[in-house]
Amino acid sequence: MTSRFFAVIALAVAAASSLSGCVSLAVGAVASGAIAVAEERTLGEQVDDLTIKLEISEALFSYSERLFQDVSIDVTEGRVLLTGKVPSPDDRVDAVRIAWQAESVQEIINELQVTDTGGIESYLTDVRISNELRADLLFDSEINSINFNVETVGGIVYLTGIAQDQAELERVVDHARTISGVKEVISHVRVKAA
Numbered sequence: 001m002t003s004r005f006f007a008v009i010a011l012a013v014a015a016a017s018s019l020s021g022c023v024s025l026a027v028g029a030v031a032s033g034a035i036a037v038a039e040e041r042t043l044g045e046q047v048d049d050l051t052i053k054l055e056i057s058e059a060l061f062s063y064s065e066r067l068f069q070d071v072s073i074d075v076t077e078g079r080v081l082l083t084g085k086v087p088s089p090d091d092r093v094d095a096v097r098i099a100w101q102a103e104s105v106q107e108i109i110n111e112l113q114v115t116d117t118g119g120i121e122s123y124l125t126d127v128r129i130s131n132e133l134r135a136d137l138l139f140d141s142e143i144n145s146i147n148f149n150v151e152t153v154g155g156i157v158y159l160t161g162i163a164q165d166q167a168e169l170e171r172v173v174d175h176a177r178t179i180s181g182v183k184e185v186i187s188h189v190r191v192k193a194a
Helices: 002-018 020-038 043-063 065-070 089-100 119-138 166-177
Strands: 071-076 079-086 107-114 148-153 156-163 184-191
Touching (some): 043 065, 043 079, 043 089, 065 071, 071 148, 071 156, 079 089, 079 148, 079 184, 089 107, 119 148, 119 166, 166 184
Parallel strands (some): 079 107
Antiparallel strands (some): 071 079, 148 156
């Protein structure tokens, strides 16, 4: 995979240098290509997951702008994680029902919390926790951070993605547990088959 990664980078840089007027576009393409190659999922799987996410987002927005704002969506290998805070059990049910309507959904993981509490302080704490964990994963040389998604709601950290092995997953969970303000860590990470 490393040689493929460098081949994509070299090709993108060569293309970028020949199109000096489109440098910023080319740089973005290089970054996207590098990320796509480095990730555990194939490019086709990444496109499928993005398509599912966009389809669910559009359906939620069409149904209710408030529900669209309250629900976060992560998709890995057709597995959809719904997180966030919704005001009623009916909203929770509606979000799941809408998510199941998207084509190619394999599984819905419903981690929506029914609560009207939170506010800006809770939100900012959740953002800080997620960002701190993402940084910890990025700078840990034993973790391929690009394969993990992090969402935090009410101090609960939700993890999705693909771990290379159980040891990598345990490192990720350990990083999450050491962050101030984390109440619980819930992993929906799949461990890659050997």
